[in-house]
Amino acid sequence: MEIQHPTTDRTGRTPEAFRQNIVNNLYYSRGANVQSASNYDIYMALSRTVRNHLVERFRRTVDMRYAVNPRFVYYLSAEYLLGRQLPQNLLYSDTGELAGAALDGSQFPMTTMIEQDVEPGLGNGGLGRLAACFLDSLATLDIPAIGYGIRYEYGIFRQEIRDGYQVEQPDEWLALDFPWEFAQPDDMIPVGFGGHAEHYHDAHGHVRARWHPAEQVMGEPHHILVPGYGTTTVNFLRLWRARATAEFDFRLFDIGDYASAVQAKVHSENISKVLYPNDNTPQGRELRLRQQYFFVACSLRDIIDRFLRCGNPIEDLAEKVVIQLNDTHPVVGIPELMRLLIDEYDLEWHAAWEITGRVFAYTCHTLMPEALEKWPVSLFERLLPRHMVIINEINRRFLADVSARYPNDYDRLSRLSLIEDGGERQVRMAHLAVVGSFSVNGVAELHSQLLKDRVLRDFYELWPERFNNKTNGVTPRRFIRLANPRLSGLISDTIGDGWLRDLDRLEQLESHAADAAFRAQWRAVKTANKVDLAAVILARTGCVVDPNSMYDVMVKRLHEYKRQLLQALHIITRYNRLVADPTLDLTPRTFIFGAKAAPGYYMAKLIIKLINAVGEVVNNDPVAGKLMKVVFLPNFNVTLGESIYPAADLSEQISMAGKEASGTGNMKFALNGALTIGTLDGANIEIRERVGAENFFHFGLTVEEVFALKAQGYRPMDYVAAAPELEKALKQIASGVFSDGDPTLFEPIIRTLLDRDEFLVLADYAAYIESQEEVDRAYRDEETWTQRAILNAARCGFFSSDRAMRQYAEEIWRVKSLPVK
Template identity: 45%
Template sequence: MLKRDADRGPQSIALPKALFARPAKEDEIAPIRETILAKLALSVGKNPATASPRDWYMAASLAARDRIVHSWIEANRAIRKGNSKRVYYLSLEFLLGRLLGDVLHNLGLTETFRAALGDLGMDLDELKAAEPDAALGNGGLGRLAACLVESMATLGIPAYGYGIRYDHGLFRQVIKGGVQQEYPETWLSFGNPWEFERPEVIYDIHFGGSVQAASTAGGARVAIWQPAETIEAVAYDVPVVGWRGEHVNPLRLWSARAVDPLRLDAFNSGDHVGALTEQVRAEAISKVLYPSDATAAGQELRLRQEYFFVSASLQDLVRRHIRTYGDIRSLPDKASIQLNDTHPSIAVAELMRILVDLEHVGWDQAWDITRATFSYTNHTLLPEALETWPIPLFERLLPRHMQIIYLINAHHLEAVRQAHPGDERLLASVSMIDENHGRRVRMGHLAFLGSHRVNGVSALHTELMKETVFGDLHRLFPGRVVNKTNGITFRRWLHQANPGLTALLCEACGEELMDEPAAIARAAALAGDNAFHERLSEVRLANKVALARVIRERLDIRVNPHALFDVHVKRIHEYKRQLLNILETIALYDAIRAQPTRNWFPRVKIFAGKAAASYSEAKTIIRLAHDVAAIVNNDPSVRDLLKVVFLPNYNVSLAEAIIPAADLSEQISTAGMEASGTGNMKFALNGALTIGTLDGANIEIREHVGDDNIFIFGLRANEVAERHRRGLDAMGDIAASPMLAEVLDAVAGGAFSGGDRDRYAHLVGIVKHHDRFLVAADFDSYYLAQRMVDEAWRNPRRWWRSSVLNTANMGWFSSDRTIREYAEDVWHVPARGSRVQPN
């Protein structure tokens, strides 16, 4: 049991600035100080008198990077010597966040660098803030990928991450007049000290052209792809440092460039712009994440982007395998390739092309190698997110791959036809070609058929996968679909994001917590300890004060740190139901005005997230949030009992400020539509209570924390499916809810848009007549759940008990556990703490 220090008042509690921060030793400080000065002069080209904080950040990062390289080289040497099987993780997104603090923390050098920089008159925290977030992702998919590759390094699994080195990422979100505007992210403008350019690692990526049949000397028929266009993929490596620096893995990112960057003949003839056309076309591939597919050109660019990084990655790993082992037929024994979502699924056809056309492996053996090598993680049940491509586009851009897909499909359908003769419905359902919507290639089906394991990312999601999007395929291939519930890395989302809480937990659970997430369970013994509650509340208040400062600096809005911080931060999408939260906010605002003398507790509603540039409904939801905030925040009758804020340009660094300050975590997606979520885990780990539906990993969180420590509302997944079968008109739900009807009338009537009745007419119309995401159906249940939150907040002992139990029961949600499960059941590679033994 913790004992409170009687000499410390609540404002003077000692909280360390960093955990796993062994005290700086004098004999270590001086060499680092000298290294930083040397980097500042020789690599950055500045002297201390004129260097900016960004210059010092670059010098400190390069000094830290030097301490990674030897471990990295040694890890590669050990892998080669031990003939270890490697894992290759293919993902379009890797949201790494700022790396200086992450690397120093994992190396245990935070305090040493802090002291060395302090001797030079610089503050480490200021330098960490000068680092831009790497714009390599958008939302949960990229944050999950970052957690998983860090856990692979921590567990000593030899692995490569593969992705794209985006020049500008998704976009930088700017809000003007409540309207989202998109600008390029300029994260590479001043260089990236964490990457190693590999100019010698270049692969040709082909597009278009035709396929010719030919015969070998032995009489075998072969296909020869004669592409019309070739671009180059250039490698950049970013080291991923495991905990305590014991293992380092590379994240290899590809940048696109033209084979001939300048047509000199056109330039000399005066066509200076036309001379650069090929360069612009090639480099567009790695310019931005998820270019809008609202146009045919945008759709083509997306397919080019996906094939570009997949082809480069497979060429790279195949070359490495052949150089090391000689025989491509042993690939499944030495390599496991994980497809993170459907985006990289063209890899199945590309590996078949490499095996059959380039390595001359027979078709049947090539297919066996491919299936044994690949595994596929599905992240969505939304049909529109399971990519399909129009066959004319596919044939024009990747003609050889289209042939291969047709052949894979023919073999597959023939086997189904023999096992289920006459079942035309089944054949249409499991075919890789969708004949009902203009003939399209089903990329999810390709990934499923080309993998030996297909996993969902939460228990509910996996079961729904078996029943819905892959129902017939699951019945044809029972046992292929398995569950691997997502996890998060405690190193970033607890140790670094919330050092104050980590210090308290280390007192309660022992220093073992820094190495073993499961040790956090020992904190449950303090769930009823009032002294611990008080110290916990002090840590939370300090985090809330820090977030309030961010809100004031960015939005010029003052919020009360003692208020309940109600947080809804994630990608803006209709199924994530930010709209439901905003409508409830309006209802609460009306209730406060109608009953001003009621004992209301102050509440701050905090939103953040980006809407896809072409997603008009999501962008309208952002505008509504701002319009509601403008009315609520400036109404003196509310007396600061309710504030609404929307923090722009949500990224990892902003999440690290928001999540430790949250009291309530909004996880309110329509049941059955969120695959898992990882934000829900981060909030619960930091002691926020969840209000949510029984969707994704919310179900498993409830199982771990207990029904009394989570606020569940709304329809269940089976009830959502039934409502969809009955129809999406919500007028009956609205008629049964006078409160919702009043809120929708106010929004439609222009109460929050200066009398403009057109601004939200479309949005209100969707809720009324095409309520696919069941906002109206769940509104009353959500409102009542929020009032249950009010009652719990009135009882501090109950609230902090639940907060402790949320944190204490999150050990299972560590990404280390997730990766161990992949290692054992999917990849068959050894990991620290795993039952799998080396080959």
């Protein structure tokens, strides 16, 4: 890069001006110079140059919204998985070509710059990826919205695989500067914990309460710009960092007790240190509740401040504010808003509750009982004493209404109560969410129906009008345009680029599926993507895979209900068949896994070990290794997913029916032309309905059959006895074939399967193997497989997060687009 002197124009749109602005930022922001700049120096200067183009749009967005004073959506989520920001912001600011031309001929190619871009690990899985998609779509649709969350210093852990085991390493995404955020330390918000509440009489003789916290921390806001695609709108994500009220106790520091001097600071700032501390201990549970209240308290203060700054009276809060609770993590916001309205804005209970009930809407993301959070009453009373009083009062009034409607129905009262009695008394956060919200939605048609029929049945009977479905979606900008530029280019060349803002236009591809020339182009794209992924696999695992083999992919969070074990049993069965008959004509396959197990989830971590152990045996077998490879890609995240989704031939969506709320990986795979093998669970059902049953490999028990089998008494050994190949696979695992002769290593897995098999792995095994045989036959017909792949992509336009956000906006939030002029 040639030496140039700084100038003042920050948003020039010629290669020369853009290059000059990189130099400007190198000097003024980095304090570096061209002669000695490192790759990271240039990356930081480039990122700030791109950010400047967004800042101008952000200013216009803010100015217009203050002038119009529209109704706002506030999205509260404990997780966001944003992915790399540089490639997205280059696309959304329309500076990709400018930046490429500016760097052209230098020793700093764009690929190297993107490699410097760190992905913020602010989430655990699908919940965080969905939240990021939703923010993207809200900005693209010009909807006034702000996201709120926690700025975890150490996000989801960085996963390494050592000797087949998961090893967690710190995710130090903030080890260096993060150029996409703006810190605002002058705008901190105090948050209290503990202490006690006292009652007093106000000037009108009314009894009021005042909370006196025993400790206080400060919430420091950092915001990340969220631009829309093809629009001027730039929303933002506001993340809270915990700061101590005092850096250290100077008295203790002065006498040499340095550790004690900073103890309060460490205790306060632990709140935003790490994503989801292990809550298997009392200390972990307390820290997790502290996290949830901290980010909600900061966010509500910020929301109300914004509302009042526009000259609105507090009584009109519900007219201008709607808050979407993304799962149960932010539900403590309901009693917190009540506390603010009653204790600090002097509203009476009835008025405050009427406002609260019109402000909050709740999305439930699970069918798993353990994921419907509950907190010990004793912990709530100690940590948030005023909130516990408010929750008890909400519960008292709510149960009085229920009792009036269902006299003497004490079982119903017990089931509906916000407080679970029996043993340790606990606050049921999902119940609180339903009682305090005007809308409750599931995230796929089946999921929403199961919420009404089973999980929240009593509430549905009480308030059927509150319940609705909003099937999830993903953003095509990141998961096709950025992840799969080859396919994106082919689609745009064929039907134009309007599909990036209107994904339903993909249906225009359907007429091209019968065109042999188009199918050849489609296959060429897939092959090139598979070659790229093979290089990633080699670099990360040392395993050589054949791009001409079928890429059979299962990447998602590791949980028993997602049934990675079922795929492992299939692989062992396939291996045994090849060993028994080396001449067997099987379709060559590369089995690709990617998954993180929660650090405290022993069984999930043991399954990772089993998958790697099976891969070690299969990959090194002189016969089977020629037709099979098993790969476990470590540290699955958004960035790695962007390499995997475009290359997949077969998408594994094999959870036990009735356990997966929706899934979004299933949508990403289908939109990138992978065929799905799956159960009728979550959004799989809707994908199958849209792509056609003939383009979807369905197997397994339905939800109704699952419930019936469990009701009659499920006996796993019956299914083992009926399937000799299954019995053999289990005996091999148990005897140490995949553990160097150690029969104890995987004994917990065998015992779990044979004793209870909670997720019916063995019951669905035979149907799964049969469906996989059908996959083999189908893949051999190259032309027909390609045609089916094209139809999968063409018919999945419904699964856009833009569509989902339109439905939320129109049917729940009652907000309108406000294009920025």
